[in-house]
Amino acid sequence: MLSDEMTNGGNPVEGTGSEMVPERGLPFRVDADRPAPATTLTPGELDELLAGGAADAPSDDLLPIERDGGMGAAFPILDEDLPAGGTTTMSGDAGAVASLPPELAAMLARGVAGGFEATMPESTVAMEPLSPETSPEMAALFLTDDRLNGLWGRMDAAQQAVRVSVPSLDLARKLLSEIETARNLLLQNRDNFEESERKVSGVELEVTIIQRSMTESRAATGLFLYELAWSTLLIFILGLGGFGINLPWLSDTLAYAISSAAWGGLGGIVAAISALWRHVSLEMDFSKSYWMWYIANPIMGIFLGVVMYLLMVAGLFSLTLSSPSDQITSPLIIYFIAFVVGFRQNVAWDLIKRVTNVMNLTEAEEKAG
Amino acid sequence: MRRVIAVANQKGGVGKTTTVINLGASLAAMGYRVVVVDLDSQGALTASFGYNPYEVRPSTTEMMLDSNITLAGILRGGRERLDVAPASSELLSAEYRLLKQPDRTHRLRHAIEASKDDFDFVIIDTPPNLGLLTVNALVAAGELLIPVKTDYLAMRGVRPLLESVWLIRDKINPELDLLGVLPTMYPAGSDHATAVVEELRAVFKNRLFRTSIPVDEAAAIAPVARKAAMDFKPDSPVATAYRRLAEEVSDALR
Numbered sequence A: 001m002l003s004d005e006m007t008n009g010g011n012p013v014e015g016t017g018s019e020m021v022p023e024r025g026l027p028f029r030v031d032a033d034r035p036a037p038a039t040t041l042t043p044g045e046l047d048e049l050l051a052g053g054a055a056d057a058p059s060d061d062l063l064p065i066e067r068d069g070g071m072g073a074a075f076p077i078l079d080e081d082l083p084a085g086g087t088t089t090m091s092g093d094a095g096a097v098a099s100l101p102p103e104l105a106a107m108l109a110r111g112v113a114g115g116f117e118a119t120m121p122e123s124t125v126a127m128e129p130l131s132p133e134t135s136p137e138m139a140a141l142f143l144t145d146d147r148l149n150g151l152w153g154r155m156d157a158a159q160q161a162v163r164v165s166v167p168s169l170d171l172a173r174k175l176l177s178e179i180e181t182a183r184n185l186l187l188q189n190r191d192n193f194e195e196s197e198r199k200v201s202g203v204e205l206e207v208t209i210i211q212r213s214m215t216e217s218r219a220a221t222g223l224f225l226y227e228l229a230w231s232t233l234l235i236f237i238l239g240l241g242g243f244g245i246n247l248p249w250l251s252d253t254l255a256y257a258i259s260s261a262a263w264g265g266l267g268g269i270v271a272a273i274s275a276l277w278r279h280v281s282l283e284m285d286f287s288k289s290y291w292m293w294y295i296a297n298p299i300m301g302i303f304l305g306v307v308m309y310l311l312m313v314a315g316l317f318s319l320t321l322s323s324p325s326d327q328i329t330s331p332l333i334i335y336f337i338a339f340v341v342g343f344r345q346n347v348a349w350d351l352i353k354r355v356t357n358v359m360n361l362t363e364a365e366e367k368a369g
Numbered sequence B: 001m002r003r004v005i006a007v008a009n010q011k012g013g014v015g016k017t018t019t020v021i022n023l024g025a026s027l028a029a030m031g032y033r034v035v036v037v038d039l040d041s042q043g044a045l046t047a048s049f050g051y052n053p054y055e056v057r058p059s060t061t062e063m064m065l066d067s068n069i070t071l072a073g074i075l076r077g078g079r080e081r082l083d084v085a086p087a088s089s090e091l092l093s094a095e096y097r098l099l100k101q102p103d104r105t106h107r108l109r110h111a112i113e114a115s116k117d118d119f120d121f122v123i124i125d126t127p128p129n130l131g132l133l134t135v136n137a138l139v140a141a142g143e144l145l146i147p148v149k150t151d152y153l154a155m156r157g158v159r160p161l162l163e164s165v166w167l168i169r170d171k172i173n174p175e176l177d178l179l180g181v182l183p184t185m186y187p188a189g190s191d192h193a194t195a196v197v198e199e200l201r202a203v204f205k206n207r208l209f210r211t212s213i214p215v216d217e218a219a220a221i222a223p224v225a226r227k228a229a230m231d232f233k234p235d236s237p238v239a240t241a242y243r244r245l246a247e248e249v250s251d252a253l254r
């Protein structure tokens, strides 16, 4: 404990340093050996703030190092070395409320409008004195009503933001009840600060994602038009010959291939448009960082359409189609499959993998035989 | 001369890693041979020097588990005159495996002592807890540097650390000395932070560093460029502060 002599004129943290000191004192001698520190500190602001002799060090004997009088301490790693029965709090509730996020710090600096006392019952604001030397008023300064105020302000802001920005009723309800819980936690006990803050941060994050999705949906419009352009082109190509291109100077094989490509591309477009719809309108978590996927999907669909066609012509689908030898009866089946692989591209990759596996197997058998 | 400095505080995010990087780089810039050791499975220090904690090998994980591997055996280049002992993400599980070993608290000490290379400073970054790895650092070190974030609750968190230091001095490493307490993330013009620094001074007296580390974005951005703040933005307040800290450290240990 620090003594009463440690006074330096209304400094609100004064005397609380003793909370850092273990009961048997500091494990080090700190008053010897090195030249006394100058009163100047980096950064320069400290200079001015300290001007006026506040930095005079108190006399030496404030922290007698009494190595024998203290308590034993439980330190799991050294368990077997410990005197029996010793315990101490290693957990340190101090960590619980500690670090302030920058937004809260900024709010703190601005001062949050609306008094905390006005919204909170008296009893929860009051706190036990931090140390015998600390008066309740001083303690209240630490408790930093400001901080609580800051968090309270963030809750208000988050609540408002949910009302304004969250179009889904279910989600809005869920988020508002999160905020409510956070408020209750804080009201119950200031030690809940951190947990409460985490909840608020969670809500803020959700709201941020939704708001970002809204601002970025302009990019979504661009992507939608892009998909539309592709589909116009592909439908035009298909339109050249009913469901398949059918030009006199085109060989059947080539016509089928081109049509498969177009159908695959259409599958990719449908997948992209439905993803746009889902992320922009339904889940509201659209992020333009996925633009490449939307751009690439129709093109990938086209490639996969062709690949599927080739695989089928090569008769590698004997498992899925009735018999490899008779030419594919209806091109419609090819187109359908091309569309599906364009739409569900991971199915296509699966199929391709299976086919390559089968090929490896046959090769191996041939070698063995 | 070889000085082993543990940078520890069981509270997370108080600037341990930032201090190790920038104190290390500043001492290296002064001409010392420096090794920085990452004992945190999160590998922030490792990543800050551009190594991937998910891939890097050998790392402090292997060093802690295999007593034949010395500190010198896992070093990688970081900067002129500065080497890095990287951490891998498996360090966390290593900690559990280590629990069964009889010399579990002395592994790091032995690995450092077994290294013949001539380092001036070995600076150890510790994880934000008081587990076995932090204990290893405190056992290996002759000096303890405690970064304390300049706010009241962070300051209170120093006590559990001091309690463990008591134990370690009593049972294992009586030579462990306090190099100093370093106020970090000092927000310009904050009365509260000033009061906290005052309070730290009242308790730690001559062992509070004269230098405080200001809040400065450069500290947070520099690792993205895989550089110490010194090299990333030499004129930034945080680089200046760490340079002054390095001078203080070098003076104190002369």
Ligand SMILES: Nc1ncnc2c1ncn2[C@@H]1O[C@H](COP(=O)(O)OP(=O)(O)OP(=O)(O)O)[C@@H](O)[C@H]1O
Residues within 6 Å of the ligand: B011, B012, B013, B014, B015, B016, B017, B018, B019, B040, B044, B126, B127, B128, B184, B185, B186, B213, B214, B215, B216, B217, B218, B219, B220, B221, B238
């Ligand atoms: N002086 C400073 N000004 C601004 N930001 C800082 C400063 N020092 C550190 N930071 C930032 O604060 C965060 C925490 O710092 P750092 O990683 O050094 O702390 P730590 O104690 O090592 O954390 P952990 O306990 O998680 O290992 C980092 O994002 C870092 O970039």
Ligand SMILES: [Mg+2]
Residues within 6 Å of the ligand: B016, B017, B018, B040, B044, B045, B125, B126
């Ligand atoms: Mg760290």
